[in-house]
Amino acid sequence: MEYGNNRNYAIIVVILSVLASTVISLQLKIIYDNRQLKKYLSDDFFQINTEEIENKIEEYTNIDKSISSTKEEYFNNIRKLEDMILSGESDKRIAYLTFDDGPYKLTYRVLDILKEEKVPATFFVLGKDTSDIYMRIVREGHTLANHTMYHNIGKGVYRSKDSFMEQVNKLENYLYDITGYKTSLIRFPGGSGTAQAFGLKDTLTNELHNKGYKYVEWTCETGDGSDKRLQQKSEWEWYKDTCKDQKIMVLLMHDYHEGTVDVLHNIIKDLKDQGYLILPLSNKSVMAK
Numbered sequence: 578m579e580y581g582n583n584r585n586y587a588i589i590v591v592i593l594s595v596l597a598s599t600v601i602s603l604q605l606k607i608i609y610d611n612r613q614l615k616k617y618l619s620d621d622f623f624q625i626n627t628e629e630i631e632n633k634i635e636e637y638t639n640i641d642k643s644i645s646s647t648k649e650e651y652f653n654n655i656r657k658l659e660d661m662i663l664s665g666e667s668d669k670r671i672a673y674l675t676f677d678d679g680p681y682k683l684t685y686r687v688l689d690i691l692k693e694e695k696v697p698a699t700f701f702v703l704g705k706d707t708s709d710i711y712m713r714i715v716r717e718g719h720t721l722a723n724h725t726m727y728h729n730i731g732k733g734v735y736r737s738k739d740s741f742m743e744q745v746n747k748l749e750n751y752l753y754d755i756t757g758y759k760t761s762l763i764r765f766p767g768g769s770g771t772a773q774a775f776g777l778k779d780t781l782t783n784e785l786h787n788k789g790y791k792y793v794e795w796t797c798e799t800g801d802g803s804d805k806r807l808q809q810k811s812e813w814e815w816y817k818d819t820c821k822d823q824k825i826m827v828l829l830m831h832d833y834h835e836g837t838v839d840v841l842h843n844i845i846k847d848l849k850d851q852g853y854l855i856l857p858l859s860n861k862s863v864m865a866k
């Protein structure tokens with residue numbers, strides 16, 4: 578049917594082209610050629626390309642899924658190892674490096690050191706206007722975790738259940754908008770002892786669990802949370818004294834503190850020399866409550 582129409586059309590075109598001026602005939606030829614071309618494109622040729630494009634789109638869509646299922650498997654395996662360590666089936670040891678309250682300018686240096694040493698860490702971050710660094714944390718294989726939006730212990734975060742959860746949700750959305758990554762791991766500002774001091778630990782833990790979150794404390798530190806402590810002894814001494822003989826260690830550090838960043842290379846080297854595996858935290862970890 579179409580071919581017939583086209584043929585009639587072509588005859589008319591031929592007649593017209595004889596009669597009409599060169600310009601008109603050329604224009605009509607173009608219209609005719611274009612119709613033929615469209616017909617050609619709408620057949621097999623064009624369909625194959627659409628299929629290819631659709632396949633590519635599906636492939637790219639599934640990349641996210643395959644990354645997240647690989648990540649899940651990875652964290653499940655870490656959990657299995659933790660269980661084996663705790664039951665005595667494995668004599669390996671695990672160290673989780675954690676950095677709180679960032680990101681700061683120093684975080685770039687921390688990330689450079691971790692990259693150089695090829696070890697992953699966990700960053701309990703706040704909401705700050707340094708968006709490129711959140712993406713870098715995720716891209717370089719570290720765990721990005723919630724530490725509330727503002728961390729204002731004295732002025733509001735622990736005022737009520739709602740004020741705390743508002744800051745958790747706010748940061749969660751903020752990080753998701755920047756990185757596309759939804760965190761479900763948190764550390765209470767000041768630790769769960771601070772939440773306890775405000776009489777909110779159990780209520781907040783329940784709320785967090787309902788949202789799929791787990792919280793992580795620490796088992797040792799570089800003492801960089803307060804200057805008073807560092808007057809007693811150095812970051813390195815704090816590390817050596819508190820991070821002793823632990824099968825599974827969670828080391829608390831702050832990426833605003835230059836003294837910690839200065840000894841970070843040595844800490845990592847020391848942990849490696851002692852045979853520790855340095856790994857990133859997830860809410861599957863036995864250390865996540």
Ligand SMILES: [Zn+2]
Nearest residue numbers: 677678766767
């Ligand atoms: Zn903090």
